[in-house]
Amino acid sequence: MSNRKKLIVILGPTASGKTDIALKLAKKFKGEIICADSRTIYKGMDIGTAKAMPKIRNRYIINGIPHYMIDVVRPNQEFTVAQFKQKAIEIIDDIQKRNKTPFLVGGTGLYISSLVDNFDIPAIAPDKKLRSKLEKMAAKYGPDYLWKKLIKLDPKAKKFIQKENLRRVIRALEVCLKTKKPFSQMRQKGEPLFKTLLIGINQPRPILYQRINQRVDKMIKSGLINEVKKLMKKYLPRRIRQLAEKVGPVNLPAFSGIGYKEIISYLQGEISLIEAADLIKKNTRHYAKRQITWFKRDERIKWIKKINQAQVLIKKFLA
Secondary structure, three states: OOHHHEEEEEEOOOOOOHHHHHHHHHHHOOEEEEEEOOOOOEOOOOHHHOOOOOEEOOEEEEOOEEEEOOOOEOOOOOOOHHHHHHHHHHHHHHHHHOOOEEEEEEOOHHHHHHHHOOEEOOOOOOOHHHHHHHHHHHHHHOHHHHHHHHHHHOHHHHHOOOOOOHHHHHHHHHHHHHHOOOHHHHHEEOOOOOEEEEEEEOOOHHHHHHHHHHHHHHHHHOOHHHHHHHHHHHHOOHHHHHHHHHHOOOOOHHHHOOOHHHHHHHHOOOOOHHHHHHHHHHHHHHHHHHHHHHHHOOOOOEEEOOHHHHHHHHHHHHO
């Protein structure tokens, strides 16, 4: 493959420092960054997603490096993996045509895999009536009921869908019921689109957890509560607020994200602010563990601790 078909991926768990490292690498290797994060795609959700990039003329540019796939949709809009893949391919192609190096950076494993492994993901439109029915089942019988229903239809789904992620469970059930096929069959690998270098940021667990705790404290001090208040008022209708009390605001995927669901519980008077902060830290740590588990299964990933290790790998890859 020519250099135009090469893609560099910088990945790792949340708060691992991959964003800062990727920025320095993109600066050194004439790169531009495509964000592979299922939360920073939402407009207005800035503090809770650690989105701290200056916007210039509708473009996110930091230290002269353009960033893409940020603020793609509103929190009340659906955004699928298939949509991410399509948009990201278009952006990567444009970057390569301008003789720049595309860097795919993030921690959402499914987004990354959709590009690296060229998953054949059918664009199945959301079925609001079916989703509403499934959400009512979750509210009545509990989230585990839907999880068991999914595994009965598609046993292989438990390998890549966490039962704690109710939104993903509902989406998988939706696809199974609409297509009459297992959701896992929708994730078939195709011929590679790019020659890819995958670099993982390896942080010791104690340091990673310390970074997570510090970031959560910073988010709350920076105005996370007011951000959630504004978003709830704008996007969370009363009907969904009532459902949220039982199973979480699954109708709007953006609000099921860590940092937002806990603050919503605080604003609804269910828990104290201290409890909300502790829950965010706990849930973020658990999320980081799941990310690490996902990535560790991929033997292609080159794990590094220092940026100079990545520089050596990239120089060889681009040579």
